Amino acid sequence: MRSLLCALSALQLLNGLLMLLAPQFWYGAVPGVTETGPFNVHFVRDTGLGFLSAGVALWLAAIYKLSARLLVTVASVFLLGHALLHLAEIAMHGPELGYIARDLALIVAPALLPLMIFARRRDHA
Numbered sequence: 798m799r800s801l802l803c804a805l806s807a808l809q810l811l812n813g814l815l816m817l818l819a820p821q822f823w824y825g826a827v828p829g830v831t832e833t834g835p836f837n838v839h840f841v842r843d844t845g846l847g848f849l850s851a852g853v854a855l856w857l858a859a860i861y862k863l864s865a866r867l868l869v870t871v872a873s874v875f876l877l878g879h880a881l882l883h884l885a886e887i888a889m890h891g892p893e894l895g896y897i898a899r900d901l902a903l904i905v906a907p908a909l910l911p912l913m914i915f916a917r918r919r920d921h922a
Contacts, residue, residue, distance in 0.1 A: 800915050802859035802869075805907055809852030809876070816845025828899055847875045869911040873921060876908035 815823045820841040824830055851872040858868035883900045 799859045801914060802855050802865075802911060805910060806852045806855035806859060808907060809848045809872075811852075811857060813845045813848030813850075813852055816841050816848065820845070826850055827895060847879075851875045858911070866915055869915060873908065876911075879909035880905045 812823075820838045821836065823845075824841060828882045854868045854872035858865040861868070880900075883904050885896055885912070887900065
């Protein structure tokens, strides 16, 4: 569990740092982002702070076992909200296989994995 939380934390921290430090690069490099609207440096950096917050919470959850459930819940407020937004957009704009696969792999799965860890641990307790 700890190694998965660390890996998910690293993913969120890297994404958030890239959004803060190189927003124009991030905007052009991440598949599908340019199709969501024009580049807005302030918006990209604001969103980067959300990814940093989630990454820090997941990292702390990996370190502090007693607080892990609470920290994963905090991180999930942003991560699951972001995933639900993408799923709603898929439902509204129609399914395009490439976008669905990308969003499921890069947004939805990383949002669900921390919660699945704790659900599984509770079932085996």
